[in-house]
Amino acid sequence: MPLLEIKALNQNTSRYVWKINESFDELFRSVALRDVSLARLEGMKSESHQKGFLSVRRLLMEAGYNDYDLFYDEFGKPHLTDGKHISISHSNDFSVIVISDLMVGADLEILKDKTIKLAPRFMDVSHLKDLSATDLLKKATVVWGIKESVFKIKNEVGISFKDHIFESNFNLEEQQCKVVLKFNNKEEYFDVVFDFIEDYVFVCAFNSVSLNDFSGQTQS
Numbered sequence: 180m181p182l183l184e185i186k187a188l189n190q191n192t193s194r195y196v197w198k199i200n201e202s203f204d205e206l207f208r209s210v211a212l213r214d215v216s217l218a219r220l221e222g223m224k225s226e227s228h229q230k231g232f233l234s235v236r237r238l239l240m241e242a243g244y245n246d247y248d249l250f251y252d253e254f255g256k257p258h259l260t261d262g263k264h265i266s267i268s269h270s271n272d273f274s275v276i277v278i279s280d281l282m283v284g285a286d287l288e289i290l291k292d293k294t295i296k297l298a299p300r301f302m303d304v305s306h307l308k309d310l311s312a313t314d315l316l317k318k319a320t321v322v323w324g325i326k327e328s329v330f331k332i333k334n335e336v337g338i339s340f341k342d343h344i345f346e347s348n349f350n351l352e353e354q355q356c357k358v359v360l361k362f363n364n365k366e367e368y369f370d371v372v373f374d375f376i377e378d379y380v381f382v383c384a385f386n387s388v389s390l391n392d393f394s395g396q397t398q399s
């Protein structure tokens with residue numbers, strides 16, 4: 180069964196995960212696509228990307244939607260016609276959608292060493308101190324996912340991962356943290372949850388409901 184999991188992230192939000200075991204043909208036969216989606220699919224260079232795209236349509240069906248209920252804005256951000264919020268991520272063998280009554284940004288990232296090398300470019304590396312090699316990789320990848328997730332909510336040109344999005348320091352066991360976006364002379368707070376699915380990190384950000392308990396050390 181390629182649908183791996185449906186999980187409630189909170190009372191307003193569900194996560195749907197697909198493990199992509201099928202061939203392109205199997206997936207293609209199982210979904211109905213709008214013309215615009217078919218054109219996008221045909222334009223994709225890699226079969227892996229195509230399968231990610233198709234498996235997202237399968238996940239939509241699991242959630243009671245289909246490709247006709249999904250549209251994209253000019254920035255590429257997905258929306259549902261019924262007004263619920265959706266965020267989409269796909270990475271190699273997995274795809275995920277999160278559907279919520281709240282604004283939401285979700286990201287799935289494979290654990291790979293390159294993320295550690297890139298860490299100084301996107302995060303406060305003091306948050307990686309005193310960790311085992313395994314935890315260092317996990318935490319750097321979570322932080323990357325945090326930044327992608329917040330970006331997916333905000334969707335604004337000019338946001339820099341390193342200069343504008345700050346995570347509170349957190350332990351991996353907590354599976355949550357606080358984030359502040361400092362951009363355009365405004366501060367905006369986010370609650371983040373994360374967990375691990377095989378060799379992947381899943382991260383999901385929400386606009387924060389509790390503004391007063393951010394304990395991150397920010398650089399600006």
Ligand SMILES: CC(C)(COP(=O)(O)OP(=O)(O)OC[C@H]1O[C@@H](n2cnc3c(N)ncnc32)[C@H](O)[C@@H]1OP(=O)(O)O)[C@@H](O)C(=O)NCCC(=O)NCCS
Nearest residue numbers: 232254255256257267268269286287301327330331334340
């Ligand atoms: C848009 C972006 C967040 C996508 O993330 P990604 O890790 O490449 O890919 P994912 O699989 O996680 O997400 C892809 C999905 O994000 C969604 N998406 C694309 N643009 C989006 C946007 N502007 N806002 C919200 N969601 C968006 C789409 O649903 C897309 O999948 P689909 O087109 O097949 O439906 C990413 O490409 C991006 O632009 N990041 C910001 C770049 C940046 O500032 N980098 C800083 C480096 S220090």
